[in-house]
Amino acid sequence: MSSCEKAPSINEEGNLVPKTVEYDASLPAISVNGTLLHAEAFGNPQDPMLVVLHGGPGSDYRSLLNCKKFAENGYYVVFYDQRGSGLSKRESKDSYSLQVMLDDLTGVINHYRSSPTQKVFLLGHSWGAILATAYINAYPNAITGAILAEPGGFKWQDIMDYVGRARSYSFTSETLNDFMYMDQFLTGNEDQHAILDYKLGLAQASDGAPDSPIGNEATPIFWRSGAIVNRALFDLGESENPDWTTNLHEYSTEILFTFSERNTAYGLSHAQHVSSAYPNVQLEMIRNAGHDMLAFPNGFNNFFPLALNYLNNH
Amino acid sequence: MKTIKIIAILCLFSTSYASSQTMNWENQQAFKGHIVSLSFGWDYASTWGIGYGYQLNSSLPIVLKADFSTPFGKTNFDDFKVKMGAEIQWFKKGAFAFSTEIDGVFRRYENPHARLLNFGSYMSAIAGYYKPKWFVAGEFAFDKAIVTHVKNSEAMREFYPGIVDGWYDPATGGNFSYGIQAGYTLKQNDLTLRLGKVIAQDFETEPTVPLYFALGYNRRFGQ
Numbered sequence: 001m002s003s004c005e006k007a008p009s010i011n012e013e014g015n016l017v018p019k020t021v022e023y024d025a026s027l028p029a030i031s032v033n034g035t036l037l038h039a040e041a042f043g044n045p046q047d048p049m050l051v052v053l054h055g056g057p058g059s060d061y062r063s064l065l066n067c068k069k070f071a072e073n074g075y076y077v078v079f080y081d082q083r084g085s086g087l088s089k090r091e092s093k094d095s096y097s098l099q100v101m102l103d104d105l106t107g108v109i110n111h112y113r114s115s116p117t118q119k120v121f122l123l124g125h126s127w128g129a130i131l132a133t134a135y136i137n138a139y140p141n142a143i144t145g146a147i148l149a150e151p152g153g154f155k156w157q158d159i160m161d162y163v164g165r166a167r168s169y170s171f172t173s174e175t176l177n178d179f180m181y182m183d184q185f186l187t188g189n190e191d192q193h194a195i196l197d198y199k200l201g202l203a204q205a206s207d208g209a210p211d212s213p214i215g216n217e218a219t220p221i222f223w224r225s226g227a228i229v230n231r232a233l234f235d236l237g238e239s240e241n242p243d244w245t246t247n248l249h250e251y252s253t254e255i256l257f258t259f260s261e262r263n264t265a266y267g268l269s270h271a272q273h274v275s276s277a278y279p280n281v282q283l284e285m286i287r288n289a290g291h292d293m294l295a296f297p298n299g300f301n302n303f304f305p306l307a308l309n310y311l312n313n314h
Numbered sequence: 315m316k317t318i319k320i321i322a323i324l325c326l327f328s329t330s331y332a333s334s335q336t337m338n339w340e341n342q343q344a345f346k347g348h349i350v351s352l353s354f355g356w357d358y359a360s361t362w363g364i365g366y367g368y369q370l371n372s373s374l375p376i377v378l379k380a381d382f383s384t385p386f387g388k389t390n391f392d393d394f395k396v397k398m399g400a401e402i403q404w405f406k407k408g409a410f411a412f413s414t415e416i417d418g419v420f421r422r423y424e425n426p427h428a429r430l431l432n433f434g435s436y437m438s439a440i441a442g443y444y445k446p447k448w449f450v451a452g453e454f455a456f457d458k459a460i461v462t463h464v465k466n467s468e469a470m471r472e473f474y475p476g477i478v479d480g481w482y483d484p485a486t487g488g489n490f491s492y493g494i495q496a497g498y499t500l501k502q503n504d505l506t507l508r509l510g511k512v513i514a515q516d517f518e519t520e521p522t523v524p525l526y527f528a529l530g531y532n533r534r535f536g537q
Binding site: 007008009010011014015016017018171172173174176177178179180181182183184185186187188189190195201202204205208209219221222223 | 358359360385386387388389393395421423425426427428430432457459462464466469470472473474476477478480481482483484486487488489514515516518519521522523
């Protein structure tokens, strides 16, 4: 580094994490429910809509772009980074609520919907599948069908039980220590989004670690991990102890529920337990895949025919 | 940069935060010489450490210290921390004593996404009750990550091609800690325990595990 060169700022947009739609006008964005969301759609707008919901909370849809393939098969595929996540505009921690996440989804559906009779399917991965279920629980008549890929649970305790297993490492493991040791290098308060987002991005290396119980072949690709929305929604979960199953008995439509073969923290029994909240379930194991089954070719190639068949039959 | 390199090399021969040498000042009073220490515990991660100290022949009790600690794990020494500094006893009345410690810190972190190098500082204040065979004390400390060099991996460049490597400012982190020290002394040997809580410098956010813990052994050589 030359003596004239100014040291980059840890808090500046674009240095360690990409700029969001708020600062990069070239990114596709929609204005919904008082925020700016990074969003795009593929396919014929008149076709049945398939809204893809990413995990996290705080991750983004980059690792789910394989789902564009549904657009080639008669579906209008909508992707968006949820509020404060990925390349969507950051928001302050106190602006988050579970209801506002549902209202955002309503706004996204309304933004892209071409007619009131257009079918609307939800495809959610991990936290995205929990969000999809929370939506169906709140509005059982609004959704034509749902594909849910390995949600931790629909009740808070189920989620925490799963998260505990998914983060179960040996006390002396490299992965655990890599996850924790950086806490002395990088700290930030709730307004210092960039440093916290970067830190969470570093921590995501554990999602691809060989000793991770979740069984991924690598770390799924991402744009930006939204640390504040992640923290806000976990804090809300702990304080509100949500149960998103109370109205699911009214949803008689069959759902497709998938879980991955290699995620040892999940497994058939947890999949049966979580999916049993729905009255009508097609339960499928995705072979040769870990938790991020939609992000990698092996998992997606096994997932896609099942999902397409489900969509075509509803 | 030359100064920085020299400090870094010196640090390679040197101990740390949770692994810092914890001393029974009552026995240090009449002691002049070398102290070697071993420790293990939780210092943001499961760690082990070694340390060396030398008590000066001075009217004010001063111990020069050097500590090295590193997390357990499959990859050796990709993450570590070295501290060099001094602990000074400023006040003693009966069995009660008050001391402070100040250290320069160099630490390294690496995972599949990035390598971080950091220069920082560590300051602590310790007040306790010291008897020849045992002691108990309270401590309050601040660990500041002052300047950090970030080198991102190819994986991170694939995720974000515009990512910027380099020395980052302003200070990238800082944590306060507070807790207790206790120990048992047998001749030239000390068994020590440190236990406490860590909170970030905003006094709101916490590390993933907001605790520190260390079991240590000291051996004194000298008069």
